[in-house]
Every structure is written in structure tokens, then in C-alpha cells.
Amino acid sequence: MGSPISSTASRKLPFLVLASLLAGCAGPRASLSGLSAFGPEAGPVELAGVPFYPQTELQCGPAALATVLGAAGRPATPAELAGEVYVPGLEGSLQLELVAAARARGLLPYVVEPSAGALFAELAAGRPVLVLQNLRLASWPAWHYAVLVGADPATDTVILRSGTDRRLTMSLRAFLQTWERAERWAMVLLEPGELPASPDPERYRQAVLGLEESGRHVAAAAAWEAALVRWPGDAVAMFGAATNRYLAGDLAGARRGYETLLAERPDHAAAMNNLAGVYSDLGCYGAARALARRAIDVSGQDDPVGQAARDTLSGLPPEGDDASCPLAPVGR
Secondary structure, eight states: OBOOOGGGTTTOOOBOOGGGTOOOOOOOOOOOOOSGGGOTTOOOEEOTTSOOOOOOTTOHHHHHHHHHHHHTTOOOOHHHHHHHHEEGGGTEEOHHHHHHHHHHTTOEEEEOOSSHHHHHHHHHTTOOEEEEEESSBTTBOOEEEEEEEEEETTTTEEEEEETTEEEEEEEHHHHHHHHHTTTTOEEEEEOTTOOOSSOOHHHHHHHHHHHHHTTOHHHHHHHHHHHHHHSTTOHHHHHHHHHHHHHTTOHHHHHHHHHHHHHHOTTOHHHHHHHHHHHHHTTOHHHHHHHHHHHHHHHOTTSHHHHHHHHHHHTSOSSOOOTTOOSOOOOO
16 A cells, blocks of 8 residues: 655545555466568568667666667666666666666656567567567576667568667577577567557556556556556556546546546445545545445455555544535435
């Protein structure tokens, strides 16, 4: 569970966020097919305008991240990024550090589905893809970050910004082998509110939860609202958008979001609890009490959401609405 933002901190009612309601899961690995995402009539794609930062010794992570950040309109040099993402003891960079550095610059890092088709769909959409490779053997790894910037279905080749090579050409087969040995990890950077080329609901949820958990609530709300364009009526996205509106200080937006969700999912106890908190902030204590009681009834006494709703109810004044309450009492 999270705690209210500073504008509502005096209330301190239990407030539920998505991270407390969702558990992550991983789907099956997709097959490593060829360039089928382009279609039989597709021609070569090369993102020639993607910047290039030659790698210095052991600095492929900062160089690759600088490349995709520059392409996303957030220019940074490898030297600037090294302090954030380079781990001296490992003589390299971890994926988590790269993801965190991209989030810190207002972007949504999305870990691409582990299939060749997903990689090339992002290229076709105009996005370079940061990839992790193992250039040696599984038992004797040589980890390396590069940026996929092009592919040619006719010749089965790919083009990478890699190391000191601005335009490294590899056979598709060799590239996929190095990527497979690195467990097929790849990432693109999105503006919050933008969707990947082939969005996977669970991967997208995990990406947006990262924004939420890092306190970037305006960006997270925009990302959840984009999900609702792709998946209309998705309860997770509706709850996430309303919750992050609230955490960003937008009570009116949060109220609209929760009320819309409850109109479609009248038994959504977590939304009831959080809307009770919004009503309380508006001085509508009677409506808040009614919603908290409904959340307790729907969720049950032993459910964590029910416990949060009981705590919400106990934190409300015992009776009465503020005279300035803009709402008609609901749910009584």
C-alpha cells in the first residue's frame, strides 16, 4: 500500500496502489523466427538518424543507453551516464540501472517481447532497440550492449550501433544467436502516453508500474490512459490512471476515473476504498463512509483490501459532511 501525497497527507487514510494488488508473471518465450514482422513485401529499414557514441573500454552500457536516449529526444553523453549505470565491481552495467536512468529522464522503458518479430516491429515503427548480447558462449560469456538500428529481410542482415562501429552489419542468424545467449533481453524507450509497436498487456503493465513506483505519477497516469485507448475498459488501466491522478494531486481527475471504473465494475473494492479517500479530501465524509462500508462488505473481513477499507472508515469523522461538499451523497 502507498501513502497519500503531501496535499492530502493530513488525512493519512489507507490508499491502495497497483503494486499492492498485482503480481508479476512471465509468459512463454516466443520462437526466434526471422523477419516475418515486416511481411513478404517489406523492404529494408535503417534508422540512419540515430546518434552514435563510440564505446570506451567496458562502457558499452552507457554508450548504448546514450544512443537510444538521443533518439528519444533526451540527449546525454556516455560520460554523463556512466555514474548512473556503470557498476565498477562488475565492470559493466545491469539492465535495472539502464531502465532506472531512462525513467529518471521522463521516459517509459519497455522490455520488448523476446521474439525477433517484436524487435523488428519496433524498428519498423521508427524506434531503435537496445539489446543485450553474449558474444561468446553461455559457459564463458562476454556481455555486450548494442543498439539495433536496421534490418534487411532480403539479405537476412541487421545493422547495429555497436562498440566502435557506427554501422556494424551482422547476419540475422549470428545476431539472433548472440541475443539468445543473453536471454533475449531488449528495450525500447517510449514517451509516456505512447504504446510500443506490438504491446503485450502484462509487459506494458510492468513498465508503467515502474513509473508509478518511482514516483512519476503524471507520466504513469498518461501511460495508463494510453493503455485504455488500446484496451478499452481494462480495469487495471482504469484503476492505475485514477490512482496516479490522485497521487499527482488531481482530485477531480481521480474522482472521474474511479467513478467511471465503478460504473463498469461496481464490485471493485479497491476503487471504492480509494474513491472514499478522494471524497474525504473533498469534505464529503458521508459519501466516503458509505463507500468504505461497501468496500468492506464486498471484499470480506480477511481480505487486505477489506482491511484497508476498515482503516479508511476508522479514519473518517463519525458523522456529517462538510457544508462545502460538492457531491450529492452516494451509496447510502
